[in-house]
Amino acid sequence: MIETETYTINIGPQHPSTHGGLHVEAIMDGEEVKDAIVHVGYVHRSVEKIAESRTYAQFVPYASRLDYLASHLPTLGYVQAVEKLAGIIVPERAEYIRVIVSELSRIASHMIFVGSLAIDLGATTGMVYCFRDRERIMDMFEMSSGQRMIASYMRLGGISADLPESFYPAVESFINDLPGMIAEYHGLISGNEILQERCKDVGILSAQDAVAYGVTGPNLRASGVDYDLRRDDPYGIYPRFEFRVPTGQNGDSWDRFMVRIEEMEQSGRIIKQALRDMPSGEIQAKVPRILKPEKGREVYHRVESSKGELGFHLVSDGSDKPYRVHVRAPSFINLMVLPLICRGGKLQDVITNIATLDPVLGESDR
Amino acid sequence: MIGKGLLKGLGITLKHGVEKPKTIQYPEQRPYLQERFRGCLEFDYKNCIVCGMCTKACPNNVLSFETAPIEGSKKKRLVSYTIDLQYCMFCNLCVEACPTNTLFFVHDFELSTYRRDEIKKVYIPPALTQVDAGGGQAELIPQDALEPDREAEAEAKRLKQLQAMKTALSKGGQKVLAKYVDTEEDAAVLANLLQADEKKRDKMAALIVDDKEKARKVAQAFVAKERKTQAGGEEK
Amino acid sequence: MEHLFTNIAQILTSWMVSLGLPPIWADLILLIGQWTIIVVIVTLNVIVLVWLERKISGFIQERLGPNRLGPFGAFQTIADAMKLLTKEDIIPSQADRWIFMTAPMLFIVIAVMLYAVLPLGQGMEVVDLNVGLFYFISLGSLSTICLLMAGWGSNNKWSLLGAMRSVAQMISYEIPLAFSLLGVVMLAGSLNLSEIVTAQNRYWFILLQPVAFLTYFIAATAELNRGPFDMPEAEQELTAGAYTEYTGMRWALFFLAEYTNLVAVSALAATLFFGGGQGPWLPSWLWIIIKTYLIMLVFMWMKWTFPRIRMDHLMSFSWKVLIPVSLANILITGLGIEFFRGMGW
Numbered sequence: 001m002i003e004t005e006t007y008t009i010n011i012g013p014q015h016p017s018t019h020g021g022l023h024v025e026a027i028m029d030g031e032e033v034k035d036a037i038v039h040v041g042y043v044h045r046s047v048e049k050i051a052e053s054r055t056y057a058q059f060v061p062y063a064s065r066l067d068y069l070a071s072h073l074p075t076l077g078y079v080q081a082v083e084k085l086a087g088i089i090v091p092e093r094a095e096y097i098r099v100i101v102s103e104l105s106r107i108a109s110h111m112i113f114v115g116s117l118a119i120d121l122g123a124t125t126g127m128v129y130c131f132r133d134r135e136r137i138m139d140m141f142e143m144s145s146g147q148r149m150i151a152s153y154m155r156l157g158g159i160s161a162d163l164p165e166s167f168y169p170a171v172e173s174f175i176n177d178l179p180g181m182i183a184e185y186h187g188l189i190s191g192n193e194i195l196q197e198r199c200k201d202v203g204i205l206s207a208q209d210a211v212a213y214g215v216t217g218p219n220l221r222a223s224g225v226d227y228d229l230r231r232d233d234p235y236g237i238y239p240r241f242e243f244r245v246p247t248g249q250n251g252d253s254w255d256r257f258m259v260r261i262e263e264m265e266q267s268g269r270i271i272k273q274a275l276r277d278m279p280s281g282e283i284q285a286k287v288p289r290i291l292k293p294e295k296g297r298e299v300y301h302r303v304e305s306s307k308g309e310l311g312f313h314l315v316s317d318g319s320d321k322p323y324r325v326h327v328r329a330p331s332f333i334n335l336m337v338l339p340l341i342c343r344g345g346k347l348q349d350v351i352t353n354i355a356t357l358d359p360v361l362g363e364s365d366r
Numbered sequence: 367m368i369g370k371g372l373l374k375g376l377g378i379t380l381k382h383g384v385e386k387p388k389t390i391q392y393p394e395q396r397p398y399l400q401e402r403f404r405g406c407l408e409f410d411y412k413n414c415i416v417c418g419m420c421t422k423a424c425p426n427n428v429l430s431f432e433t434a435p436i437e438g439s440k441k442k443r444l445v446s447y448t449i450d451l452q453y454c455m456f457c458n459l460c461v462e463a464c465p466t467n468t469l470f471f472v473h474d475f476e477l478s479t480y481r482r483d484e485i486k487k488v489y490i491p492p493a494l495t496q497v498d499a500g501g502g503q504a505e506l507i508p509q510d511a512l513e514p515d516r517e518a519e520a521e522a523k524r525l526k527q528l529q530a531m532k533t534a535l536s537k538g539g540q541k542v543l544a545k546y547v548d549t550e551e552d553a554a555v556l557a558n559l560l561q562a563d564e565k566k567r568d569k570m571a572a573l574i575v576d577d578k579e580k581a582r583k584v585a586q587a588f589v590a591k592e593r594k595t596q597a598g599g600e601e602k
Numbered sequence: 603m604e605h606l607f608t609n610i611a612q613i614l615t616s617w618m619v620s621l622g623l624p625p626i627w628a629d630l631i632l633l634i635g636q637w638t639i640i641v642v643i644v645t646l647n648v649i650v651l652v653w654l655e656r657k658i659s660g661f662i663q664e665r666l667g668p669n670r671l672g673p674f675g676a677f678q679t680i681a682d683a684m685k686l687l688t689k690e691d692i693i694p695s696q697a698d699r700w701i702f703m704t705a706p707m708l709f710i711v712i713a714v715m716l717y718a719v720l721p722l723g724q725g726m727e728v729v730d731l732n733v734g735l736f737y738f739i740s741l742g743s744l745s746t747i748c749l750l751m752a753g754w755g756s757n758n759k760w761s762l763l764g765a766m767r768s769v770a771q772m773i774s775y776e777i778p779l780a781f782s783l784l785g786v787v788m789l790a791g792s793l794n795l796s797e798i799v800t801a802q803n804r805y806w807f808i809l810l811q812p813v814a815f816l817t818y819f820i821a822a823t824a825e826l827n828r829g830p831f832d833m834p835e836a837e838q839e840l841t842a843g844a845y846t847e848y849t850g851m852r853w854a855l856f857f858l859a860e861y862t863n864l865v866a867v868s869a870l871a872a873t874l875f876f877g878g879g880q881g882p883w884l885p886s887w888l889w890i891i892i893k894t895y896l897i898m899l900v901f902m903w904m905k906w907t908f909p910r911i912r913m914d915h916l917m918s919f920s921w922k923v924l925i926p927v928s929l930a931n932i933l934i935t936g937l938g939i940e941f942f943r944g945m946g947w
Contacts, residue, residue, distance in 0.1 A: 009759050017838040031763070031913055058425035061457035120838050122829060122910030125379055128663035132388055139400070145458075146402035146471065152457045160458060164401065188378045188907070191371035194830055195909045347763070348912050351839050372908065379662045379907040388664040 006034055009347070013042045017120040017351050020361030024338065026350055033350055036342040038335055043365040051325035056082050056291045059325070061152040066310075066327065067363040068150055070109035072102045072141075073305040074327075074363070075154040080235060081301035081312035082156050086293045091282040094158040095237045099274045100171065101144065101153060103267040107178070108137040109306035110260045110267075113358045117257060118189050120355040121198055126189040133181045136174050143167045156291065158284030171271065178268045182261060190257065199254040203341035203353035206251055213337045216330050217308025219357060222259045223251030229304035240277070241270045253349075253356040260358075290320050307331050307358060331364035404456045405475040409447050411491040413466040416442050423463035428454045447489040451477060524575055531571040535560050542574070546585035556585055559592050607887065611636070633729075640722075641714050648861040649679045651898070658899070659906045689850035694757065697847065701755030706848065706855035709748035713862040715741055720869050721796045721878060722887055734795040735787060738870060739780050742825060745863070746772040749827075749834055749844050752856070756847035764843025767913055768827060768834035774920040775824040781928035782817035785935040786874050799878035808875040811935070815875045817928045822867045824916070827860065829905035833913060868897040 009026045012018035021042025027035040047066065051059045063078040064071040076098055083090060090098075111134040118126025138148040143164050145153035153160055189195060205215065210223040220227055228245040230238045246262035248255025295318030302311035308330025317323035334357050342350050390397055399405075407428075421429045428450050433442040461469050479485050534542055538561065544553040560567040566588065573581035611632060618628035653668065653676055660667025668675030693702060719734035731737055746769050753765020787793055789810060790801035798807075808815050824831040835843045845856050872878060872893035879886025881893075911919070 007759065009763075016841060031767075054425050058423070058459065061425060061455045061459070064457075118909065122832070122838055123908060124659070125663050125906050126909075128665070129382070132664060142400040142403055144402070146400070146404040147456060147458075150455075152455075152459075155462075160462060161402065166400075184378060187371075188375045189909075192375050192909060193369070193371045194911050194915075196371075197915050198909065198912050346912060346914060348839050348910075375907050376903065379903065382664055383658070383662045383903075385664060387660070387666050389666060391666070391669070 004029060011350060013039075017116075018354060019116065019359060021365070022335075022354065022359065022361055024342075024350060024354070026342070026347065028347065031346050031348075033342050033345050033347060036339040036350060038338050040332065040335065040361070041365050043361045045362075045366065047366045048325050048327060051322055053321065055320045056086075056293075056322060057156050057287075059322075060154060060156075061150070064150045064152045065362060066329070066366065067109070067305060067307060067331070067360045069112050069360055070102075070105035070306045071150045072098075072105040072153060073109075073303065074310060075152060076102050076236075077301060077303040077305065077310045077312050079154040079156055080303065081299055081314050082291070082293075084299045084301050085297055085314050085316055086156075086287075086291055088157045088285050088287055090157055090285055092237075092279050093162075093281045094283045094285075096274050096278040097144075097159055097163055097283065098154065099237060099241070100163075100271050100278075101141070101151075103271045103274075104137050104140060104171070106267045106306045107264050108134050109358075110264045111137075113260050113306075113355075114185055114189060114257070116358075117352075117355040118195075120351050121195055123189065123192070123195070126185070129184060129188065136170070140167060140170050140174070143170065155284065155287075157287040158282070162283050168275070171275065175268050175271055175275075178264065182264060185261065190261065196254065198348070198352055199257055199356070200252060201250070202253045202345060202349045203356065204250060204252045205337055205341050209337065209340060210251065213340070214333045215308070215337055217305065217334070218259045218263060219256055219308065219334050219337075221246065222248035222255035224249055229302060229309055233302065235301070235303055241273050243267075243270050253352050256356040256358075292318060292320050294318065302328065305330060307360060307363065308334055310363075327363075327366055329363045329366060331359040331361070332366075335359045335364055399473045399475075403473055403475075404458060404471040405473045406471065406477055407449055407451065407454055407456070407460075408470055408472050409449060409487075409489050410468050410470070411444060411447065411489055413468040414444050414447070415466055415468075416444050417465065419463040419465065420460040420469055423459045425457065425459065426453045426455055429460060429469075444491050449487045449489075451485045451487060452482070527575045528571055531574055532568065535567050535571055537561075543585065546574070546578075546582045547589055548586070552586075552589045555592055555596075556589050559588060606885065637718070640717050644714060644717060644862055644865060645858060647865060648858050649683065651861045651864070652679045652682070652857075654898075655902050655905075658902045662903070662906045683854065686850055686854040691852060692847075692849045694847050696757045698755040698757060701751045702847070703755075703852070705748050705751035705755055706852045706859070708751070709745055710855045710859040710862070712741055712744050712748065713859040713866070716863070716866040719795055720866065721799060721873060722869070722890055730796060731794065733793045735783060735793045735798070735874075738795075738866075739776070739783070742779075742863075742867075743772065743776050745859070752848070753834075753844040756844070758847050760840045760842070760846045761844050764834040764840045764846070767840075768844060770913075771824055771827075771831065771833050771916060771920075774917055775821045775924075778817050778920060778924035778928045779821035779825060781925065781932060782814040782821065783874065784928075785811045785814040785931050788932070788935050788939060795873055795878075799873055799880065802877040802880060806875060806877040806880075811875065811931070813927060813931045814935075815871070817924055817931065818871065818875070821920075821924060822871065823901065823904065824920070826863055826867055826901070828864070828901060830908035830911050831916060832905075832910060833916065838910070864898060864901060865894060868901065869894045871897050 006027050006029050009028050010023065011026055012023040013021045018024070023039035023042065025037040025039065026033050027037075045065075047062055050062055054062070060075055060079065063075045066074040082088075111130045115127040115130030115134075118124075118130065141151050141153070142148045143166055145151040145160060147153075205219070205223050207223045207225050209215075210220050210225060215223070216227070224247055226245055226247050229235070230243075231245055243266045244262075246259050246266065248259050293316040295316060297316045298314070300311055300313045302309050304310075309328065310330055311326075311328030313324075313326040313328070314322050315324040338350075338353060338357060341353050345353070416431070416433055418431075421427075421431070429448070430450075431447040432445040434445050436443050456471070458471070461471060477485065531539075531542070535557075538557050540550070540553045540557045543556050543560075544550060547553050547556055560570055570581065570585065570588075573584055614635075615625075615628050615632055618631065619625055623631075656678070657667040657674070659665075668678035671677040671681055693699060716738060718729050719731050719737050749768040749772075750765045753761040753763075753768075756762075786798060786807050789807060790798040792798060792801070827834050833843070834840075835845065840846070845853055848856065869890065872890055876893050876897075878893075879890045881889035884892075
């Protein structure tokens with residue numbers, strides 16, 4: 001009998017496909033992964049502590065920097081949490097605009113997911129096409145907020161400015177072109193047999209495990225658990241929209257991929273409805289310049305971000321600054337299943353699994 | 367059939383391969399910037415009412431300013447305004463907080479500099495740096511760029527004034543001199559004296575331009591001395 | 603035009619003989635001269651190829667590719683080569699120095715040796731070897747050793763993984779590669795490359811051996827370590843695989859050798875399946891250049907479209923699909939030959 005030895009291989013923190021400063025310590029037996037240990041914290045900026053030294057309104061741009069790939073979604077979660085805390089009622093039109101930009105953010109984030117999966121598996125061109133299409137969303141964000149990536153468009157009680165006239169034709173043509181873009185991804189990326197081989201039955205996450213680990217978002221839905229906060233714990237005006245929550249069956253990388261592709265289509269549907277129903281009127285509620293919520297109030301507000309359940313826990317001490325802010329970062333919690341789904345796979349599957357879990361390290365490390 | 371997806375992928379890349387590129391050749395071709403695009407943060411001193419809303423709104427202590435009291439008024443005037451762009455998040459909170467559109471974003475996005483201190487922008491309202499600046503030139507000049515210019519300008523101005531004063535005195539200039547002596551008679555005496563004596567005239571002109579208090583004393587001394595010599599002459 | 607280069611060679615030989623040199627010496631000098639010219643042309647050609655590859659990837663990705671230096675960015679590769687030449691040559695302190703240093707040199711030597719037998723036109727091969735194809739395949743499999751040396755010598759886990767992958771991959775794909783060529787050899791009845799070209803006077807072998815061509819093409823992509831089979835490099839997984847620790851000119855030698863191999867394999871495909879230098883109007887050496895470049899374009903096109911295949915799928919694809927298919931192809935070819943011979947063709 002030949003004696004064999006395992007060895008450790010450090011994937012990251014400087015590695016082409018770890019999506020930022022992620023470090024995965026893989027314990028290998030040849031090409032097979034025996035175990036994987038996830039080390040996070042390379043992008044830690046102590047965002048939660050910063051929040052304690054900023055006023056409620058000042059934290060908005062920092063919230064944008066949590067999930068920088070879908071920057072409207074964390075700001076939406078944060079401003080809605082503060083609005084809950086202080087009892088601010090947001091004007092109708094602002095709510096609709098918030099829905100439109102956050103769903104656009106979700107599409108942008110999923111486009112990056114598709115692109116980064118493609119490049120992590122070696123198909124460079126797929127990445128370029130996804131980023132080319134995402135550029136149109138970035139242009140729309142530039143129109144509405146003035147910034148492309150880290151928009152900080154949401155404000156307590158509304159949004160910073162009304163949508164400009166040029167926004168409407170841009171978003172309409174984008175929504176009309178979206179099926180064509182998705183068809184192209186299907187043709188180039190998901191239709192490719194090599195990619196299918198690399199994703200199917202790779203990194204299987206069972207529904208029980210997903211729930212036990214607290215996995216949320218598309219990763220949970222890919223495991224077959226039909227759970228979407230937009231429908232099951234609605235916030236804002238989401239109950240008014242009609243959309244389907246896509247789910248997978250096997251919980252493998254392929255399902256995680258397909259669920260996101262379909263979510264892009266559903267987001268497109270929501271945007272269409274929001275554009276149709278959008279009323280005119282105010283975009284900003286009257287909010288005191290120095291906001292001092294009642295002492296001792298505590299809220300937890302969660303939104304369905306592109307990565308999963310993004311929650312903000314705010315505690316007020318009656319001053320103009322929050323006493324404590326905690327962010328429930330879906331990327332962080334989703335990443336924790338990485339060892340589970342990597343065990344027994346190949347080294348190349350680790351890359352596929354990281355890509356399909358779609359972590360954003362800015363959010364995970366906070 | 368295996369291979370169908372591969373061929374379809376090849377078809378898609380071929381289709382895009384013959385299409386026109388979608389990229390912008392950046393330094394030659396400028397990107398189209400939307401109207402609200404937030405590039406560099408700029409400050410216009412003319413509208414500033416020194417309310418401090420911007421510094422309160424800023425999450426990252428980018429903005430700071432110094433003030434000085436205006437005499438005879440409760441208001442304050444701006445001495446200098448600093449935007450430390452290296453800490454700026456371009457979040458738009460200060461611009462929204464500003465009640466007078468003093469702070470605004472411009473479309474200039476090429477903000478890299480060679481040295482770290484160059485990214486710090488200091489605005490000094492010209493009213494402070496240029497005394498009697500002839501209507502106040504409406505240009506913003508950062509402090510370090512302004513310093514040498516101001517000295518040279520002041521020197522040139524002084525020479526010009528001195529020359530003007532000398533010619534005025536050589537032609538009489540009773541009206542100018544009346545400010546420095548008590549009576550009009552004294553002024554006339556002084557004017558006559560200075561017209562005759564070039565040395566004293568130059569000294570007087572320099573004093574009038576540079577130090578008006580001293581000029582008054584010297585002028586009075588001149589007049590007293592002249593009176594004395596005149597009186598002495600009469601006695602003799 | 604057709605006999606431009608052969609005429610030059612003849613003139614040179616007769617000139618040297620007229621100087622009083624024994625004919626065998628004249629032949630030897632000419633041989634060395636031809637050899638040097640081919641090596642120089644092949645290396646310079648890499649500059650064009652790198653530029654072409656970057657341009658093609660640019661066009662496919664709706665970019666422009668290099669466009670700063672020279673017309674259409676043509677001098678970009680030269681600038682890059684300059685940079686690589688002047689870069690510091692870093693040898694990791696824990697590396698096995700000799701193995702680390704010799705691996706790239708050996709790799710490029712093997713790559714240029716392949717050109718000895720390739721007919722680059724009618725009567726334009728350096729050595730008209732009667733076992734040319736055999737020589738080509740056996741030399742081609744040697745490059746495995748260089749990659750293993752590079753991976754082992756670097757003393758880096760990524761490098762070693764890349765090297766082990768390349769060994770497994772190249773050995774597995776040698777077999778379908780050789781088998782697929784066997785069909786052609788059976789049709790031509792010779793291992794001599796110029797005779798195989800002559801045998802395609804009536805039909806190009808792509809028409810008679812489409813399956814063999816497909817197997818050859820896939821196996822050759824794997825042999826070249828090009829996408830979608832770029833396991834040893836596998837940038838997204840192994841950072842740069844066997845080449846991780848190499849810098850400057852040593853790394854550039856690997857790069858050079860890979861492109862040289864690409865040209866050789868494409869030229870072989872053109873020779874075996876597309877009638878070599880045969881074609882109307884143009885001289886044979888131009889035809890082979892055109893055909894080689896067209897095949898290389900397909901290689902590049904594939905690389906920039908497909909994702910990377912997984913290692914175990916790669917192995918099972920070779921052993922479970924390619925080898926049975928190529929064996930079946932040999933069988934059918936043999937039967938076909940017997941059948942048509944029986945028919946009296």
